[in-house]
Amino acid sequence: MKKGKLIVLSGPSGTGKTTLCHELIKRSLRLVFSVSATTRNKRSGEQEGKDYFFLTLVEFKRKIKSREFLEWARVYNQFYGTPKKPVLDNLARGISVLLDIDMQGALQVKKEFPQALLIFILPPSLAELRQRLIHRNKDSRAAITRRMKEIEQEMRYIPRYDRVIINKDLALTVKILREIVVGCKT
Numbered sequence: 001m002k003k004g005k006l007i008v009l010s011g012p013s014g015t016g017k018t019t020l021c022h023e024l025i026k027r028s029l030r031l032v033f034s035v036s037a038t039t040r041n042k043r044s045g046e047q048e049g050k051d052y053f054f055l056t057l058v059e060f061k062r063k064i065k066s067r068e069f070l071e072w073a074r075v076y077n078q079f080y081g082t083p084k085k086p087v088l089d090n091l092a093r094g095i096s097v098l099l100d101i102d103m104q105g106a107l108q109v110k111k112e113f114p115q116a117l118l119i120f121i122l123p124p125s126l127a128e129l130r131q132r133l134i135h136r137n138k139d140s141r142a143a144i145t146r147r148m149k150e151i152e153q154e155m156r157y158i159p160r161y162d163r164v165i166i167n168k169d170l171a172l173t174v175k176i177l178r179e180i181v182v183g184c185k186t
């Protein structure tokens, strides 16, 4: 059986990655979303096992030790990791897997799976990104200011990605992503 594809989406917070992932999963057969584990607090509306597996720091570190993560990283002072088993099981069954992870994690994945397709999502502009972060009302002003500073660092990873997409129009970006996902030779 043909193995599934590993698709990694990264980009600064607020570029619409979560929405893009939902839309892509909804419209694609044989593509599943990899639910990450995190030590950060659950935001309102988020569901355990659907958005994230919310773990304590002790639980997370135990999983690092027992090598249960495909990759893990410290992002914005919290730990995030991709559970390895579901990814490997899906790929072996011919089902493609979509990861929404940061750049450090994406590079770890690429090292282990050179055939993984790394896609960087950019906002139309930094000013628009700041507005999006304010409007989605998930983070404090201080957290937004901190994240805007971190974005400059994150941009340095762009050359390591296979594709870069500017998410100006959601429907158009989903269309482009679908074409890439269906067309990528992995």
Ligand code: 5GP
Pocket: 010, 011, 012, 013, 036, 037, 040, 071, 072, 073, 075, 080, 081, 082, 100, 101, 102, 103, 104, 105, 106
């Ligand atoms: P948020 O806390 O806003 O959901 O996510 C913050 C950042 O962590 C995002 O850039 C997201 O892509 C990244 N992230 C989410 N899950 C993982 C993961 O499993 N591994 C890594 N390395 N980053 C992750």
